[in-house]
Amino acid sequence: MAVIEVRHLRYFRAVAEDLHFGRAAERLRIAQPALSRQIQNLERELGVVLLARTQRSVALTPAGALFLERTQRILDELIKCVADARRVQAGEYGHLTVGFIHSSTYGLLPAILERFRHLYPEVELELHEMTVADQIGALPRRQIDVGLLRPPVGDPEIKVQTILEERFLLAVPSKHALAAERVISLQRLARESFILFSRQQSPLFHSRILSMCERVGFVPHVVQHATQIHTIVGLVGAGMGIALVPETASNLRISSVNFLEIAESPQPVEIALAWRMDKETPALRSFRQVATLVAQKMKMT
Template structure:
């Protein structure tokens, strides 16, 4: 015979009642059944757990030790069940999130806040990555979900847009248009430009170039950079003007002004992406929360 929880449950109950009839009643079985369960338990252990006279029952030393173990054991079993249910419900576990630099100042904080209040027991692991790094990390499973911009060509991945970034112009405070708040791109045709690296920010690069082309000029590049705060910093240092996503406004540099672009062209989408075959229960919840938090963030700014 092999040890089963049924026997352990019965034994613990009996050890509390110290009376076969009452214990059996509590267990919703008949007294002879319990009698035989306990005998079977003692047989499998090869140990006498109870010292019984016809009149009363008491635990032996081994029975006492075993009872204590069994109580802990049953609690552990329940705990295991509950943990499984919590993890399955996505209320517990871990989620590895990658994100692009621009969302650091943008929708990432409100998304994380919203998620953490709903799922406080889920551990979030955060990784800032470029888009292509994210796609690679998602493919190999290093990351569960990514916050990035299209295009996402990999067809092992699914994606869902959660918001749009508009482009605005960043100008040094000293610039003639700095206080205007709204300008046409063509007004900047003779200004030096701080631009994004083509390699790491291909979508920004091509979009901005297209905008300038539509405005009838090719930007005169004075400096290149990858991260938004670097670009804005360079603008603030007087290196030129730049076209940046609207989240740059959150950087609040004293020497930089921002202006909206007339004939505002379409922005760029920000997406969530994850593996098609991912089964993480936390994932859909995160996607949902990110979408609404993203919407609220855009509405509020």
């Protein structure tokens, strides 16, 4: 025998617990002579007498008592280690670093997190609010494992999966003349004061809104630029003007703002998951699955 094996530990533990070779062998479902010999081999390999045996009784030596205690711990750890490895593979255990855009915090992200933490309580999530550009940079550098962002991404190494499409809504102050309507045509907004996403910080929304207006024949009269949805909705609520915002904004539930549908139903904006193709870990798979399902359910309502 070259080295000590798990078999020796299991056998020794059985004998040490029963202090009886015959019964221990029975529990182990082997014959008693086999057990005797394995214990002898173990002791020979260790150079240590673990069990003081007379013909009638078996007792632990001090070295045996120590060895039993340690052995027990090692076997327990081995079992736990196997179980945990299986759970990692099943995506139930592990670690995931998630990047997300600010606007997802109004509804989508909390919904995903709640569901995910319920289903996979032992996957540790590390959350980082980041712009889309930062996420696209952070993914290849492995600073995040998955990003919740607005496409396009445009890196062939990064996989993108759209999980949610949002229409644009018109946000108007409650006291505004249009606030009573449910649906409105963009054409009627030509003379309104607009609060608009800034070109630098939110280029996607900026260009989308401009081209929407252009298509119906006017250039919006912009009284204020802002970057984040909640800022813009806040300004609308303060009566500063109207704004076109993705429907996520209605989750903000600001009482002084009404949200109207747009008759032309312009092209929606998307929210997507993005991740490195190569490192599709089990925890990531779990996260994608949950995010997809949660987004689908949100679409329904």
